[in-house]
Amino acid sequence: xxxxxxxxxxxxxxxxxxxxxxxxxxxxxxxxxxxxxxxxxxxxxxxxxxxxxxxxxxxxxxxxxxxxxxxxxxxxxxxxxxxxxxxxxxxxxxxxxxxxxxxxxxxxxxxxxxxxxxxxxxxxxxxxxxxxxxxxxxxxxxxxxxxxxxxxxxxxxxxxxxxxxxxxxxxxxxxxxxxxxxxxxxxxxxxxxxxxxxxxxxxxxxxxxxxxxxxxxxxxxxxxxxxxxxxxxxxxxxxxxxxxxxxxxxxxxxxxxxxxxxxxxxxxxxxxxxxxxxxxxxxxxxxxxxxxxxxxxxxxxxxxxxxxxxxxxxxxxxxxxxxxxxxxxxxxxxxxxxxxxxxxxxxxxxxxxxxxxxxxxxxxxxxxxxxxxxxxxxxxxxxxxxxxxxxxxxxxxxxxxxxxxxxxxxxxxxxxxxxxxxxxxxxxxxxxxxxxxxxxxxxxxxxxxxxxxxxxxxxxxxxxxxxxxxxxxxxxxxxxxxxxxxxxxxxxxxxxxxxxxxxxxxxxxxxxxxxxxxxxxxxxxxxxxxxxxxxxxxx
Amino acid sequence: xxxxxxxxxxxxxxxxxxxxxxxxxxxxxxxxxxxxxxxxxxxxxxxxxxxxxxxxxxxxxxxxxxxxxxxxxxxxxxxxxxxxxxxxxxxxxxxxxxxxxxxxxxxxxxxxxxxxxxxxxxxxxxxxxxxxxxxxxxxxxxxxxxxxxxxxxxxxxxxxxxxxxxxxxxxxxxxxxxxxxxxxxxxxxxxxxxxxxxxxxxxxxxxxxxxxxxxxxxxxxxxxxxxxxxxxxxxxxxxxxxxxxxxxxxxxxxxxxxxxxxxxxxxxxxxxxxxxxxxxxxxxxxxxxxxxxxxxxxxxxxxxxxxxxxxxxxxxxxxxxxxxxxxxxxxxxxxxxxxxxxxxxxxxxxxxxxxxxxxxxxxxxxxxxxxxxxxxxxxxxxxxxxxxxxxxxxxxxxxxxxxxxxxxxxxxxxxx
Numbered sequence: 001x002x003x004x005x006x007x008x009x010x011x012x013x014x015x016x017x018x019x020x021x022x023x024x025x026x027x028x029x030x031x032x033x034x035x036x037x038x039x040x041x042x043x044x045x046x047x048x049x050x051x052x053x054x055x056x057x058x059x060x061x062x063x064x065x066x067x068x069x070x071x072x073x074x075x076x077x078x079x080x081x082x083x084x085x086x087x088x089x090x091x092x093x094x095x096x097x098x099x100x101x102x103x104x105x106x107x108x109x110x111x112x113x114x115x116x117x118x119x120x121x122x123x124x125x126x127x128x129x130x131x132x133x134x135x136x137x138x139x140x141x142x143x144x145x146x147x148x149x150x151x152x153x154x155x156x157x158x159x160x161x162x163x164x165x166x167x168x169x170x171x172x173x174x175x176x177x178x179x180x181x182x183x184x185x186x187x188x189x190x191x192x193x194x195x196x197x198x199x200x201x202x203x204x205x206x207x208x209x210x211x212x213x214x215x216x217x218x219x220x221x222x223x224x225x226x227x228x229x230x231x232x233x234x235x236x237x238x239x240x241x242x243x244x245x246x247x248x249x250x251x252x253x254x255x256x257x258x259x260x261x262x263x264x265x266x267x268x269x270x271x272x273x274x275x276x277x278x279x280x281x282x283x284x285x286x287x288x289x290x291x292x293x294x295x296x297x298x299x300x301x302x303x304x305x306x307x308x309x310x311x312x313x314x315x316x317x318x319x320x321x322x323x324x325x326x327x328x329x330x331x332x333x334x335x336x337x338x339x340x341x342x343x344x345x346x347x348x349x350x351x352x353x354x355x356x357x358x359x360x361x362x363x364x365x366x367x368x369x370x371x372x373x374x375x376x377x378x379x380x381x382x383x384x385x386x387x388x389x390x391x392x393x394x395x396x397x398x399x400x401x402x403x404x405x406x407x408x409x410x411x412x413x414x415x416x417x418x419x420x421x422x423x424x425x426x427x428x429x430x431x432x433x434x435x436x437x438x439x440x441x442x443x444x445x446x447x448x449x450x451x452x453x454x455x456x457x458x459x460x461x462x463x464x465x466x467x468x469x470x471x472x473x474x475x476x477x478x479x480x481x482x483x484x485x486x487x488x489x490x491x492x493x494x495x496x497x498x499x500x501x502x503x504x505x506x507x508x509x510x511x512x513x514x515x516x517x518x519x520x521x522x523x524x525x526x527x528x529x530x531x532x533x534x535x536x537x538x539x
Numbered sequence: 540x541x542x543x544x545x546x547x548x549x550x551x552x553x554x555x556x557x558x559x560x561x562x563x564x565x566x567x568x569x570x571x572x573x574x575x576x577x578x579x580x581x582x583x584x585x586x587x588x589x590x591x592x593x594x595x596x597x598x599x600x601x602x603x604x605x606x607x608x609x610x611x612x613x614x615x616x617x618x619x620x621x622x623x624x625x626x627x628x629x630x631x632x633x634x635x636x637x638x639x640x641x642x643x644x645x646x647x648x649x650x651x652x653x654x655x656x657x658x659x660x661x662x663x664x665x666x667x668x669x670x671x672x673x674x675x676x677x678x679x680x681x682x683x684x685x686x687x688x689x690x691x692x693x694x695x696x697x698x699x700x701x702x703x704x705x706x707x708x709x710x711x712x713x714x715x716x717x718x719x720x721x722x723x724x725x726x727x728x729x730x731x732x733x734x735x736x737x738x739x740x741x742x743x744x745x746x747x748x749x750x751x752x753x754x755x756x757x758x759x760x761x762x763x764x765x766x767x768x769x770x771x772x773x774x775x776x777x778x779x780x781x782x783x784x785x786x787x788x789x790x791x792x793x794x795x796x797x798x799x800x801x802x803x804x805x806x807x808x809x810x811x812x813x814x815x816x817x818x819x820x821x822x823x824x825x826x827x828x829x830x831x832x833x834x835x836x837x838x839x840x841x842x843x844x845x846x847x848x849x850x851x852x853x854x855x856x857x858x859x860x861x862x863x864x865x866x867x868x869x870x871x872x873x874x875x876x877x878x879x880x881x882x883x884x885x886x887x888x889x890x891x892x893x894x895x896x897x898x899x900x901x902x903x904x905x906x907x908x909x910x911x912x913x914x915x916x917x918x919x920x921x922x923x924x925x926x927x928x929x930x931x932x933x934x935x936x937x938x939x940x941x942x943x944x945x946x947x948x949x950x951x952x953x954x955x
Contacts, residue, residue, distance in 0.1 A: 042707050117937065118825045118927070119709045122801035152801065207769035215771055251758040258756070355585070363858030364589045366787060366817035376819075378795050384765060388795040391758070460791070461755055462784045462817060464590060470753060505759045510750040511720050 030098045038081035038114055045120055053127035053155035056134035057163040064134035075124045080111035127155035139170035146176040158184040191222045202232035205239035207384050243383020248502055254391035256498030257398035262471040263478035263490050265450035271485040272422045276344045279351035281468025283321045283447045287454025288463040290320035292367045307372040317455040318448040325447020329440050358465040366462040375459040390459035397456035418442050481521055483531030576615040579638035581649025586626025587753040587783035591813050592651045594859040596621045598868045599648050601851045602875035612879045632658040639668045645888040646878050648871055653723040669890050673870035677726035681948045686917040688870040690831050692730055693947035698923050699829035703776050712773025713744045715764050718780030720749035733952030754785050757792040768803045777805040786814040790823055800825030811865040815932040826928045830866035831921035833934050838907035869905050876902055908943050918946040
């Protein structure tokens with residue numbers, strides 16, 4: 001329920017205004033605006049959208065409601081134009097655009113939709129947001145409209161935002177609109193307003209706003225305005241520099257999390273057990289497909305939980321890949337522990353088998369994943385630095401997986417067995433550890449972790465049968481560089497490779513960054529063949 | 540999934556893995572069946588191009604079936620031999636040679652990327668064979684052994700860039716060129732730079748970046764695009780020439796960093812309906828592409844093609860979507876029919892005779908245009924479409940050419 005005052009402000013006062021002043025002129029205006037929007041002439045359409053956005057200024061909520069219906073129809077391509085008439089052909093049946101009454105004797109089939117190009121669509125969506133300020137009853141809706149206009153100002157003017165501000169009662173929305181209105185006065189006649197505009201714009205320190213201010217003070221003559229502009233630019237520059245550093249760090253960390261996730265399972269299988277598993281990438285793929293099947297199952301059985309499928313799929317992906325790993329170990333790898341080259345060939349064959357099995361049974365197209373809110377979009381942090389949620393998700397899973405594995409290896413009986421077998425297999429056997437079983441479980445754990453990586457990477461990468469092959473070189477690189485058998489080494493190596501990559505990329509390009517990183521790894525391995533952290537075990 | 544197809548798949552897959560990953564799928568039994576004529580396909584079913592190239596094998600088969608249903612060509616049944624070059628460029632040449640010399644195919648249909656065409660080129664020229672190439676490409680090539688089924692830049696990229704620079708298209712003033720690092724993006728960008736220079740646009744209004752094939756981490760580059768876009772100088776656009784699976788990766792990051800088509804539209808020169816299969820396109824609406832066919836093309840011949848493809852997918856268990864058709868599919872389809880028409884007209888399957896008979900042939904393309912082969916070279920006159928991405932992973936037609944413009948193989952802007 002709206003408070004009484006707000007109720008009056010939003011419904012009653014505009015209603016009186018409409019009845020008292022604007023009905024006759026309104027009808028003529030409507031015809032003229034519709035004629036312009038139907039004209040197919042780009043400039044006329046643009047001006048018509050501008051007038052529609054300002055319809056709330058004089059005609060209040062009734063005018064805004066009508067204008068919003070037209071803009072919606074234009075954006076949604078429901079508007080149909082004929083000789084002197086315009087019809088909205090929406091879901092609820094055709095209505096006359098001018099009166100929003102049902103059509104009588106007009107067949108919308110024979111009418112054409114006006115063309116909507118990218119420019120007009122941008123103006124229309126901005127106009128729509130302005131009109132939402134006048135027509136939405138919920139303050140939260142108006143707030144989202146106001147912050148949308150802040151980014152998309154094509155249809156916003158100091159007048160139509162000012163009029164909306166006068167009607168507005170919610171303090172949060174008022175605050176946004178006040179800044180917005182001030183920032184629209186950059187070319188106002190009054191220098192105080194111009195300074196106010198500069199200050200309002202500088203509140204959001206982005207490169208785009210910096211450009212706006214810099215362009216404005218180029219043609220500025222008033223010394224006070226120029227001084228205020230220069231202060232604003234200096235402050236924006238500081239924020240932008242911080243944002244840039246953070247963005248680089250974040251990009252590096254997120255790339256590192258991808259590398260680390262892909263390499264974590266391998267760090268156990270290759271690092272601890274010494275098995276060169278070329279099917280590791282395909283285990284990642286298995287994990288991603290398991291996540292997709294979970295999503296489909298939830299979509300079918302419990303559609304309400306669809307947004308949480310990535311969480312629900314964590315055990316599924318882990319177990320699916322672990323199971324595949326277990327089968328591989330029992331059928332093939334167990335027989336080849338003392339023949340590393342044979343393992344290499346056998347795991348390679350398994351990887352091709354897995355790829356082609358998926359290709360023939362499910363197909364080679366990219367799978368479509370539902371993107372819940374927590375892996376879509378991003379949050380602007382500071383300056384132009386946007387923290388993208390899908391990468392944040394991958395970082396979080398990487399950190400959690402790392403902690404879980406360290407705890408498992410350090411604190412559990414199974415972990416102790418694995419470490420014992422790694423350090424000295426025959427001695428471990430002699431003190432009563434079932435080395436066979438330990439090998440099997442460790443291999444399943446490494447495979448399961450690869451499956452987990454597949455899940456975490458599914459919001460970032462294309463999921464298709466060949467997705468795993470891209471990871472195999474990178475993950476071996478991380479494990480070897482980090483030091484075979486060292487989890488800490490793997491994490492440091494991943495961070496190092498990730499960070500160096502994103503630092504080089506903007507300077508010399510992505511191709512050079514890849515070459516450079518590989519060269520560095522080669523040189524490093526020449527100098528320190530055991531990697532960053534040498535294993536302490538006896539082999 | 541059906542159990543039989545699963546078992547069948549397992550057997551095929553394991554057979555494949557034993558022999559080696561890429562293989563010639565259909566071994567022939569006798570050297571030459573007198574009542575069949577063979578066509579070869581060089582399209583990858585694995586590697587980074589698999590998702591889009593793979594479906595062309597099936598379209599070629601479908602076109603061959605259509606021809607066979609009408610009695611074949613010169614009384615012979617058309618048989619399609621497919622291969623899997625595995626997105627590995629040198630392998631295209633090797634398998635191409637195998638198709639021509641061992642399988643003795645009458646014509647080859649193949650290649651997506653220009654780099655694969657360039658590796659096959661010497662093979663078809665040495666053997667005086669015919670390669671039907673279904674992709675729009677960078678031009679600058681005119682071999683008597685290649686039939687260029689799709690458009691050179693003059694009738695694909697340039698109209699689209701001109702549209703973006705027009706007032707209606709958003710008056711683009713600044714250009715960020717991002718491509719995969721190989722001959723097609725580099726040549727296209729070279730020509731575009733020549734064109735802009737001629738239009739009096741200063742070199743600081745554009746930037747050029749390249750990424751390796753299969754590149755997937757676009758964080759840094761999209762940061763740079765945002766930075767480029769926010770500098771003064773007018774409306775920025777991205778001319779995207781990355782290929783394969785890099786395309787969805789690029790757009791995913793683009794959306795997540797909050798860049799919309801309103802701010803910086805992307806002209807995806809290799810972007811197709813199929814690239815968006817795994818993406819939610821509601822926040823990508825408005826990005827552009829340009830091809831000689833879009834799935835939304837009007838006309839009965841398109842409806843017929845789409846219906847045929849859907850039923851072909853159903854009946855043959857094709858592992859691709861029945862409701863998605865992309866330009867290279869249409870071009871391949873046109874190519875098989877153009878070859879059949881030429882062979883009929885020549886009364887022979889000999890390459891020189893087929894080539895001579897090709898001049899001036901016309902075919903009712905599903906795009907709605909009556910396409911025709913030029914008289915003086917092996918280019919095909921196609922229509923031009925500019926598409927705008929919609930919510931349902933398809934492209935709406937923003938603009939289409941009134942007729943089929945004359946293809947210009949060698950760009951006048953190449954060396955300016």
